[in-house]
Amino acid sequence: MSAGLKWYAEDENGTLRSRAVEYLAQHGSFEILNALKEWDAKHTDSQSALVHFTYDNDNPLVGVIEHWIRFGPSEGAKTWLRIFADKFGANTLMRYERPAFDGLVPWLGNRPEPAFTRMTPLIRAIQAKCVTLVTFLVQEKFLKTNLNQPDENGLTPLMHACMVNDDQI
Numbered sequence: 421m422s423a424g425l426k427w428y429a430e431d432e433n434g435t436l437r438s439r440a441v442e443y444l445a446q447h448g449s450f451e452i453l454n455a456l457k458e459w460d461a462k463h464t465d466s467q468s469a470l471v472h473f474t475y476d477n478d479n480p481l482v483g484v485i486e487h488w489i490r491f492g493p494s495e496g497a498k499t500w501l502r503i504f505a506d507k508f509g510a511n512t513l514m515r516y517e518r519p520a521f522d523g524l525v526p527w528l529g530n531r532p533e534p535a536f537t538r539m540t541p542l543i544r545a546i547q548a549k550c551v552t553l554v555t556f557l558v559q560e561k562f563l564k565t566n567l568n569q570p571d572e573n574g575l576t577p578l579m580h581a582c583m584v585n586d587d588q589i
Contacts, residue, residue, distance in 0.1 A: 428471050436471045445483030448487070450496025477515045477536065481508045483543045486516075493556065500564060505541070507533070510563040513538035513572055519547045533577045539571035544578045551588045 428438040444453050473479050481504035488497045508514075518535040542565055545553035557565045570576045581589045 438471045438473070439478075441471070441480050442473070442478045442483060445488060445500065447483075447496070448491060448497065449485040450494070450500055453500060454496070475508070475512060475514050477517070479514055480504050481512075481541065481586065482516060485544055485547050485553070488553050489545065489550045493552045498556065501556070502560070506564050510557065511566040511569045512538055512544075513540060516544045537572055540566075540569050540577070542567070542569070542577050543571050543575075543580050546577055546584060546589055549584055549586050549589060551586075554589060577589035 422514045428440070431437050441453065441456070444450075444456075473496055476482075481501070484497055484501045484504055488494075488501070515536050516539055518537040539547075542554065542557045545557060557563060558567065567578075571580075575583075
């Protein structure tokens with residue numbers, strides 16, 4: 421970065437994007453994200469507020485949620501979940517891979533293509549049966565997680581919790 425490498429780039433429409441931040445969030449490189457944030461804050465031409473992210477599965481918040489589900493909680497994950505939830509909203513519907521079992525599903529072939537659906541981080545955590553993430557999202561007052569925010573199909577977190585039928589959830 422001090423060598424002049426940019427962590428963002430303009431797309432064909434002139435919008436600033438940062439595939440680097442998306443990648444770092446997805447892979448749990450929170451130390452590098454911390455360094456990037458500190459470096460950007462030190463410079464007068466800070467670009468972090470101007471960078472645009474989609475609400476797709478490439479969004480950094482989705483990356484942190486998926487990383488937590490795969491590898492468990494860490495202080496870095498908690499910190500960056502707070503930062504990205506503040507920027508994008510903890511109740512925003514974002515694109516996640518649809519669970520294989522969503523109530524009763526017709527038979528899928530040997531190699532089904534992944535389907536995607538829009539849901540909140542809380543619903544994604546419930547679907548993944550990630551108790552630590554559900555607990556964090558519900559108990560962290562700063563996030564203001566809405567326990568009744570439905571997914572794109574109108575199913576609430578409670579309905580999802582009933583579908584996964586997990587004692588801890």
